[in-house]
Amino acid sequence: MRSNYGISILNSVINGTVTMNPNSRSNAFTDFFNRTVRLILLVLLIWPVSARVQEITLNLQDADIHALISTVAEVTGTNFVIDPRVTGKVTVISSQPMSHEELYDVFLSILDVHGFSAVGSGEVIKIVPNVNAKTSGVVAGAAPTDIVGGDIVTEVVEVRNVS
Incomplete structure (x- = not known):
């Protein structure tokens, strides 16, 4: 019985149907809480998939x-x-x-x-x-940030003040 209650609350949060006593908290807080929980759940669902693909x-x-x-x-x-x-x-x-x-x-x-x-x-x-x-x-003229480790680099240095 207790596990069904938890699933019911989770579904209510996901669907945005959580209602609270108006005397205890404001609706703005409830909306913020619902959006935050949805965002966290979405990130947790997507995160493992993106890590495995790479x-x-x-x-x-x-x-x-x-x-x-x-x-x-x-x-x-x-x-x-x-x-x-x-x-x-x-x-x-x-x-x-x-x-x-x-x-x-x-x-x-x-x-x-x-x-x-x-x-x-x-x-x-x-x-x-x-x-x-x-x-x-x-x-010629490659930026230092474009050079990858192991690349062959040729640099021409102009000599000045040579006697």
């Missing part, structure tokens, strides 16, 4: 590197152009779920271990052998 566990055993690139493209929404010389098998063992950003960092590490690099070129990332990465896709 994580992935990556486990590959001797998978083709193109399958890995395809998976990363799908998960992160990134467009890749793959050099024909990019071939090989990769093994990735992930013990814990990771965010999309962590997945991309692991992806860059895998490319590096296999002798490949991801080079930004506008809206597309080119996957090329490391030999070509040094001369490919260099963007």
Whole structure:
């Protein structure tokens, strides 16, 4: 009997039909209380779903590197152009779920271990052998905030007062 009473009160709060004695509290307080409880319930219902969507566990055993690139493209929404010389098998063992950003960092590490690099070129990332990465896709005047860890950076420094 007691549990039905609690459910009845919860339904009343959600539907906005909670009534209180007008002598004890004002209607403004009741409205504020109802809205606050609804907002808290909504946040609690949505929060676990959004946290689960953002994580992935990556486990590959001797998978083709193109399958890995395809998976990363799908998960992160990134467009890749793959050099024909990019071939090989990769093994990735992930013990814990990771965010999309962590997945991309692991992806860059895998490319590096296999002798490949991801080079930004506008809206597309080119996957090329490391030999070509040094001369490919260099963007002049990139802001320091646009540089990601592991990026190759070339800076030209003007020399002044040289004798």
